[in-house]
Amino acid sequence: MKKYVFYGYKVVNGKIEVDDEEAKQIKEVFDAYVGGESLTLSGKKANLPYTHSMIKSILKNQKYIGDENYPAI
Numbered sequence: 884m885k886k887y888v889f890y891g892y893k894v895v896n897g898k899i900e901v902d903d904e905e906a907k908q909i910k911e912v913f914d915a916y917v918g919g920e921s922l923t924l925s926g927k928k929a930n931l932p933y934t935h936s937m938i939k940s941i942l943k944n945q946k947y948i949g950d951e952n953y954p955a956i
Contacts, residue, residue: 889946889947890909890941891906891908891909891956892905892906892946893905899952899953899954900954901956906956908929908931909947909956910956911925911928911929911930912928912929912931912941912942913942913947915928916938922935922936922938922942923935923938
């Protein structure tokens with residue numbers, strides 16, 4: 884298993900689980916963007932100090948919908 888996990892997740896006993904605090908921010912980014920906000924403003928509303936390209940990467944990351952290793956956020 885990889886040592887790196889995406890923002891919004893954590894490793895517990897060798898298994899990837901949702902990090903509730905970070906997952907809340909991920910949901911806020913998606914909600915803001917779907918609500919019509921820009922990439923940068925979506926990140927700011929979620930209190931994430933990321934550039935617009937980093938926010939875009941979050942929005943494009945299919946791991947957040949869940950797969951065999953990552954639970955859905």
